[in-house]
Amino acid sequence: MERVASPVDYTEDELALVRFGVDGLAPAVVQDAGDGTVLMLGYMDREALRRTLQSGRSWFWSRSRSEYWCKGETSGDRQWVRAVRYDCDGDALLVIVDQDGKGACHTGARSCFYRSFGAGGPGSAAGGTRAHE
Amino acid sequence: MERVASPVDYTEDELALVRFGVDGLAPAVVQDAGDGTVLMLGYMDREALRRTLQSGRSWFWSRSRSEYWCKGETSGDRQWVRAVRYDCDGDALLVIVDQDGKGACHTGARSCFYRSFGAGGPGSAAGGTRAHE
Numbered sequence: 001m002e003r004v005a006s007p008v009d010y011t012e013d014e015l016a017l018v019r020f021g022v023d024g025l026a027p028a029v030v031q032d033a034g035d036g037t038v039l040m041l042g043y044m045d046r047e048a049l050r051r052t053l054q055s056g057r058s059w060f061w062s063r064s065r066s067e068y069w070c071k072g073e074t075s076g077d078r079q080w081v082r083a084v085r086y087d088c089d090g091d092a093l094l095v096i097v098d099q100d101g102k103g104a105c106h107t108g109a110r111s112c113f114y115r116s117f118g119a120g121g122p123g124s125a126a127g128g129t130r131a132h133e
Numbered sequence: 134m135e136r137v138a139s140p141v142d143y144t145e146d147e148l149a150l151v152r153f154g155v156d157g158l159a160p161a162v163v164q165d166a167g168d169g170t171v172l173m174l175g176y177m178d179r180e181a182l183r184r185t186l187q188s189g190r191s192w193f194w195s196r197s198r199s200e201y202w203c204k205g206e207t208s209g210d211r212q213w214v215r216a217v218r219y220d221c222d223g224d225a226l227l228v229i230v231d232q233d234g235k236g237a238c239h240t241g242a243r244s245c246f247y248r249s250f251g252a253g254g255p256g257s258a259a260g261g262t263r264a265h266e
Contacts, residue, residue: 008250008251009250009251010250010251014250014251015250017248027160027174027225029162029171029174031169031171035169036164036168036169036170037169038162038164038171038227040220041160041162041220041225053250083249083250083251084249084250085246085247085248085249085250086246086248086249086250087173087174087238087245087246087248088238088239088240088242088245088247089245092160092174092245092246094171094246105221106221107221109221112220112221112222112225113218113219113220113225113227114218114221115150115218115219115220116216116217116218116219117141117142117143117147117148117186117216117217117218117219118141118142118143118147118216
């Protein structure tokens, strides 16, 4: 199924409610729209957030490369944004997406959070990233 | 049902895989073990992470108050830790919990992420924080 980008409606008043840190960034949790898996955590500045809302694709600021990146442009593992939420303090974002390809992680795992403390114990199964597995 | 704290097994080698930022902190996403709702985002330093793993309760570092806090000690909205994951880069944490009380947010909402961009649009319903609502 070919997915399409859907811009997210927003107002400048809403955008002004988001408080970015001293480095200009806010953490953005990316969650799968289908089953709730937490796929990854990236960072957005105001421009990346605006691009995300306007394009319906997830944009981040790379702290290591000091550049904007649109998730999946290189790998093909695109994220199609279905909603963007912000928390009570306005300093964290939650991006609900349909995830293309094999997943969000550059390692090939579906979720970047594929490792648990206590290897071998409950909840530590590699690849099992659903909360209720 | 009375919930009990279950310490999370971990090794010092695992703990050493977590990379904290220049401020000594890593973002910790808290997800409901039952239905996958993203409840909140807090910050942990190495000591807060260690306390979380050892106690089976969620401990954070408050950036505004510059002190450790154990979620729910004051409000009663305790979090019982069921698993702690870390991401591919080792610089973000995912804490899977059973949430006591009315929820995680000091506003009374179940999730701190109770607001969406595009009020009135899909996914913006207050209180609706499930990815697949």
